[in-house]
Amino acid sequence: MIPVELQIGLILAAAGGAGYLAWRPPRLRVLRSGGVRIGLGLVALLGLALGTLAGIGLYRFHHPATGSRVNTMVSTSEASITRGERLAHLCITCHASDGRLPLDGGTTNITPGIGRLYAPNLTPGSTLARWTDEEIARAIRAGVHRSGRSLLIMPSHDYRYLSDRDLASIVAFLRSQPAVPRDVPATALNLIGAAVIATGVFPLSAEEAPPVPPSTLDPAAPATPEYGQYLVRIAGCGTCHGDDLQGGTDEFVPTGPPLPPVLTHWRVDEFVRALRTGKRPSGRLLDPKLMPWRDYAAAFTDEELRAMYAYIRSLAAPVAREQKNTPVSGTP
Numbered sequence: 197m198i199p200v201e202l203q204i205g206l207i208l209a210a211a212g213g214a215g216y217l218a219w220r221p222p223r224l225r226v227l228r229s230g231g232v233r234i235g236l237g238l239v240a241l242l243g244l245a246l247g248t249l250a251g252i253g254l255y256r257f258h259h260p261a262t263g264s265r266v267n268t269m270v271s272t273s274e275a276s277i278t279r280g281e282r283l284a285h286l287c288i289t290c291h292a293s294d295g296r297l298p299l300d301g302g303t304t305n306i307t308p309g310i311g312r313l314y315a316p317n318l319t320p321g322s323t324l325a326r327w328t329d330e331e332i333a334r335a336i337r338a339g340v341h342r343s344g345r346s347l348l349i350m351p352s353h354d355y356r357y358l359s360d361r362d363l364a365s366i367v368a369f370l371r372s373q374p375a376v377p378r379d380v381p382a383t384a385l386n387l388i389g390a391a392v393i394a395t396g397v398f399p400l401s402a403e404e405a406p407p408v409p410p411s412t413l414d415p416a417a418p419a420t421p422e423y424g425q426y427l428v429r430i431a432g433c434g435t436c437h438g439d440d441l442q443g444g445t446d447e448f449v450p451t452g453p454p455l456p457p458v459l460t461h462w463r464v465d466e467f468v469r470a471l472r473t474g475k476r477p478s479g480r481l482l483d484p485k486l487m488p489w490r491d492y493a494a495a496f497t498d499e500e501l502r503a504m505y506a507y508i509r510s511l512a513a514p515v516a517r518e519q520k521n522t523p524v525s526g527t528p
């Protein structure tokens with residue numbers, strides 16, 4: 197692929213050339229007609245606009261408005277690595293070659309339209325072995341590459357809620373994986389990708405939302421709605437099920453149904469079973485290609501799934517919530 201800087205240079209040069217021909221056409225009959233000159237002028241303006249947008253997008257990509265440092269105290273204790281291994285199941289969809297650990301890197305270009313983007317190999321067999329713990333933690337929570345550029349697609353808008361302890365556990369687990377020597381192609385934007393970033397339509401992982409104070413929740417918290425909210429956030433259920441889990445609206449991911457109304461008809465053990473086995477109370481199966489329940493089954497304990505249930509049940513429909521401020525009853 198031609199480097200994006202060169203693509204921008206070429207389009208600006210082409211725009212300049214078209215503009216010059218439109219302004220001072222040489223002694224060539226076809227180029228002197230009014231229609232052709234207007235056409236060339238439009239091509240020049242469009243090229244200039246696209247090239248400028250792409251330049252702005254490329255600048256934002258390399259200089260994201262976040263410099264947050266992330267301090268981590270990575271412990272290599274057995275407990276920490278075990279916890280990290282559970283949570284690493286949340287990364288499988290993108291970072292694993294065959295749907296399970298280790299996280300040896302994705303096999304497809306996630307965004308062919310805007311350039312080349314593969315989820316990297318996160319085992320010590322990759323360049324990650326040369327990153328510090330802080331750099332890895334910052335990539336996860338703040339969406340910033342070691343080089344300072346933004347990451348793309350990496351869901352740091354969910355992971356910025358990770359508690360310090362959980363974040364450190366994930367880093368510890370990544371380091372403990374077998375070293376798989378597998379390189380994925382390097383990330384490269386194209387002209388369109390850079391321009392789309394400038395418009396804000398394609399969000400940068402590093403800038404999607406203002407930073408939130410990292411959670412300090414203890415992973416051993418009981419099945420409270422607060423802990424459930426934490427888990428729902430770091431699992432990214434809202435990506436497909438929408439804000440407050442009231443139904444998905446993002447056309448680029450599978451559309452998940454609104455969850456609070458569904459769960460008013462499910463008991464807590466039915467919810468746990470659905471996420472463990474993919475089987476709804478009605479017997480209808482959850483499609484693992486649309487809803488990655490197998491990863492959740494491996495990531496979360498029964499206690500944690502019960503916490504999620506408690507949280508989702510506490511989310512009344514927005515209208516009802518405005519009318520009366522009482523939480524939905526029936527939380528176990």
Ligand code: HEC
Pocket residue numbers: 283284286287288289290291306313314315316317318323324332335336341346347348349350351355366383
């Ligand atoms: C929706 C897909 C997706 C999920 C889920 C995801 N990532 Fe990523 N991640 C990416 C992509 C794509 C990149 C590369 C982005 C780039 O180069 O701009 C990336 C980059 C990274 C990097 C930087 C590595 C490098 O060499 O550049 C780290 C570290 C990382 N991810 C860790 C994680 C961890 C840990 C999880 C799970 C807790 C996770 N990711 C979940 C898509 C994902």
Ligand code: HEC
Pocket residue numbers: 428431432433434435436437449450451452453455458470476481482483486487488492504
């Ligand atoms: C990648 C998108 C995606 C993510 C992330 C996701 N879901 Fe889903 N979910 C779906 C889709 C799509 C369906 C409908 C699946 C089907 O019909 O087979 C669904 C169905 C469900 C159902 C059954 C709803 C019903 O009407 O029967 C529950 C419960 C559920 N999801 C809970 C969750 C929870 C909890 C999380 C986070 C831990 C989550 N989902 C994350 C896409 C997603």
